[in-house]
Amino acid sequence: MPVKLRKPTLAVWKFASCDGCQLSLLDCEDELVGLIGAVDIAYFLEASSALQPGPYDLSLVEGSITTAHDVTRIKEVRRRSRQLVTIGACATAGGIQALRNFKDVREFISIVYARPDYIETLATSTPISAHVAVDFELHGCPINKAQLLEVVSAFLIGRNPIVPAHSVCIECKLKGNVCVMVAHGTPCLGPVTHAGCGALCPSYDRGCYGCFGPMESPNMTALSHELSELGVGERDIVRLYRTFNAAAEPFSTESAKHDR
Amino acid sequence: MTDRTIRVENLARVEGEGALRVTIRDGVVKTAELKIFEPPRFFEAFLRGRAYREVPDITARICGICPVAYQMSSIHAMEALFGISVDGPLRDLRRLIYCGEWIESHALHIYLLHAPDFLGYDGATDMARDHPQILERGLQLKKAGNELIALLGGREVHPINVRVGGFYKVPRRRDLATLAERLKHARDAALETVYWAAGFDFPDCDRDYEFVALSPPDEYPFNEGRIKSSKGIDIAARDFEEHFEEVHVAHSTALHARIRGGGAYLAGPLARYALNFERLSPLAREAAQEVGLGPICHNPYQSIIVRSLEVFYACDEALRLIENYEEPDKPAVEVTVRAGIGQACTEAPRGLLYHRYEIDADGTILDARIVPPTSQNQPSIEEDLKICINGWLDLSDDLLRRKCEQMVRNYDPCISCATHFLKLEIDRG
Numbered sequence: 001m002p003v004k005l006r007k008p009t010l011a012v013w014k015f016a017s018c019d020g021c022q023l024s025l026l027d028c029e030d031e032l033v034g035l036i037g038a039v040d041i042a043y044f045l046e047a048s049s050a051l052q053p054g055p056y057d058l059s060l061v062e063g064s065i066t067t068a069h070d071v072t073r074i075k076e077v078r079r080r081s082r083q084l085v086t087i088g089a090c091a092t093a094g095g096i097q098a099l100r101n102f103k104d105v106r107e108f109i110s111i112v113y114a115r116p117d118y119i120e121t122l123a124t125s126t127p128i129s130a131h132v133a134v135d136f137e138l139h140g141c142p143i144n145k146a147q148l149l150e151v152v153s154a155f156l157i158g159r160n161p162i163v164p165a166h167s168v169c170i171e172c173k174l175k176g177n178v179c180v181m182v183a184h185g186t187p188c189l190g191p192v193t194h195a196g197c198g199a200l201c202p203s204y205d206r207g208c209y210g211c212f213g214p215m216e217s218p219n220m221t222a223l224s225h226e227l228s229e230l231g232v233g234e235r236d237i238v239r240l241y242r243t244f245n246a247a248a249e250p251f252s253t254e255s256a257k258h259d260r
Numbered sequence: 261m262t263d264r265t266i267r268v269e270n271l272a273r274v275e276g277e278g279a280l281r282v283t284i285r286d287g288v289v290k291t292a293e294l295k296i297f298e299p300p301r302f303f304e305a306f307l308r309g310r311a312y313r314e315v316p317d318i319t320a321r322i323c324g325i326c327p328v329a330y331q332m333s334s335i336h337a338m339e340a341l342f343g344i345s346v347d348g349p350l351r352d353l354r355r356l357i358y359c360g361e362w363i364e365s366h367a368l369h370i371y372l373l374h375a376p377d378f379l380g381y382d383g384a385t386d387m388a389r390d391h392p393q394i395l396e397r398g399l400q401l402k403k404a405g406n407e408l409i410a411l412l413g414g415r416e417v418h419p420i421n422v423r424v425g426g427f428y429k430v431p432r433r434r435d436l437a438t439l440a441e442r443l444k445h446a447r448d449a450a451l452e453t454v455y456w457a458a459g460f461d462f463p464d465c466d467r468d469y470e471f472v473a474l475s476p477p478d479e480y481p482f483n484e485g486r487i488k489s490s491k492g493i494d495i496a497a498r499d500f501e502e503h504f505e506e507v508h509v510a511h512s513t514a515l516h517a518r519i520r521g522g523g524a525y526l527a528g529p530l531a532r533y534a535l536n537f538e539r540l541s542p543l544a545r546e547a548a549q550e551v552g553l554g555p556i557c558h559n560p561y562q563s564i565i566v567r568s569l570e571v572f573y574a575c576d577e578a579l580r581l582i583e584n585y586e587e588p589d590k591p592a593v594e595v596t597v598r599a600g601i602g603q604a605c606t607e608a609p610r611g612l613l614y615h616r617y618e619i620d621a622d623g624t625i626l627d628a629r630i631v632p633p634t635s636q637n638q639p640s641i642e643e644d645l646k647i648c649i650n651g652w653l654d655l656s657d658d659l660l661r662r663k664c665e666q667m668v669r670n671y672d673p674c675i676s677c678a679t680h681f682l683k684l685e686i687d688r689g
Binding site for chain 2: 017018023036046047050100105107113197200201211
């Protein structure tokens with residue numbers, strides 16, 4: 001008698017974030033029905049009120065850790081997950097909300113909220129990997145949905161995901177784009193930024209703003225030098241490195257060098 | 261049996277994470293609280309010190325479902341300050357990308373989040389088992405909206421092509437033409453959606469809302485217009501803060517928007533529809549008539565029909581804009597920075613979205629304030645719960661819990677957006 005194979009279970013978790021990366025799963029309009037057939041979506045609050053207690057074969061985690069409660073919650077998620085993959089800049093680097101890491105969070109609270117005493121938050125926004133072991137990190141603000149499908153498929157099959165770690169520059173060359181920095185003098189983070197977007201910004205005549213975070217071993221000093229040569233002031237260099245992956249190394253260290 | 265507390269610990273099928281708590285004493289609903297436990301992210305704080313040109317890329321990150329709305333309100337606020345007017349094809353392109361966002365956001369809510377309530381499913385995954393073609397239709401409709409955003413903005417979530425003054429790069433006529441074919445199919449699917457949604461069973465619930473929405477003279481609102489209400493407000497968008505305030509109320513730790521000296525109000529599809537019915541396209545008005553929906557709808561459950569009509573309208577309007585599109589000479593108008601304060605409102609899929617920025621002479625943001633639709637609607641959501649639950653008190657806790665959740669989902673609340681302004685809940689036992 002044939003053994004009926006159990007479908008792998010998938011869970012999707014949200015911490016401090018904009019929902020955009022988990023939305024990317026629902027944005028796979030052509031593949032979603034197939035995905036529902038291939039996996040058992042066991043926990044996905046944004047999509048269904050049917051929630052299973054776990055354990056889960058694969059957990060996708062969106063968002064960063066910014067509260068004491070979430071420090072506890074992510075440990076529980078890890079405990080109940082066989083494999084844990086973080087998706088997006090918040091989960092992999094702390095996200096835009098990690099800009100608090102460079103300031104006094106009490107000042108931030110008092111700017112936004114009339115009653116600061118009601119707010120419970122940590123002084124920093126940190127990536128998931130600062131709290132629990134992570135099996136794979138998928139970068140991007142937001143992530144690329146084709147890469148998300150690749151990662152989910154790879155984990156369910158049990159192979160390594162194919163996600164290139166080279167720079168956006170390589171993607172530009174593959175696309176045949178004219179270099180916006182060389183040809184137009186437009187400041188661009190492409191030389192130090194992780195691939196994955198398909199060189200989107202240069203394809204739309206603007207410089208890359210680094211939403212996929214740092215590539216493997218980027219030469220930050222060389223890029224900062226080039227930016228200065230183009231006339232980008234120190235304050236604007238800091239701004240360029242401090243956006244959606246501000247707390248990621250080496251963006252964080254390089255921005256500090258120019259923050260005077 | 262007369263004292264009950266109904267808790268929904270994790271609200272499903274809403275964007276972001278929230279919970280619900282209803283207290284019943286002596287057979288009467290005492291409190292109904294929509295609790296927000298999304299951690300705050302402090303956008304208004306870290307916008308200080310940023311360059312004005314970075315703002316649309318940053319505010320997009322408030323919400324992955326309606327990033328275009330956050331980009332649009334921010335650029336209009338800054339353009340109001342700089343004295344820039346963006347007309348002709350650039351204005352049309354902004355309207356067009358907004359059409360795309362309404363289509364994808366509404367289709368997501370209609371098919372994946374809201375319809376399962378009316379059909380008795382836990383979610384779209386269960387619905388897909390019995391009605392695969394219906395889910396497929398919804399996904400293709402959503403995809404048409406996303407393709408529109410991706411073409412104009414570069415990608416669906418957090419588009420990269422919007423800037424103060426216009427765009428970085430504008431599409432060619434022929435790029436838009438290929439999209440027109442898909443949008444014609446989407447318009448058909450949207451009309452089917454209107455008929456499908458209108459056939460659901462709706463609970464009786466007639467609410468006397470004060471509707472608040474933008475209302476321009478000769479078009480259905482996206483990017484501009486005066487703020488009007490069904491009870492007589494008629495003000496410029498820049499005067500929002502003079503007429504609306506955010507206050508603490510005793511039963512909740514959340515900031516709630518209210519009309520100054522007045523009460524709760526409703527923003528979003530029901531409000532836009534009631535205040536702008538005659539500005540819908542003839543086809544959309546005809547569709548409303550066909551399904552028996554009058555020019556004003558007071559039943560929050562029927563918001564799914566109104567959302568479907570808005571998707572239909574957005575497809576129709578997108579086709580009109582594409583048909584008339586002529587490539588502009590430049591992708592953006594010249595921007596001259598000026599110090600001062602600029603405000604603007606646009607119509608996010610979930611309703612009125614107000615932004616204000618104070619900027620210095622070199623274009624640095626000194627202060628920012630953002631009021632999203634969900635924080636405006638929160639008092640109305642709670643009022644709805646209090647009023648409607650009184651009629652459901654005979655139900656078991658489980659059924660009542662489901663009813664409450666559905667009531668909240670009528671609003672398509674986006675908790676990720678609202679949380680930047682809402683208090684974390686403190687449980688008072």
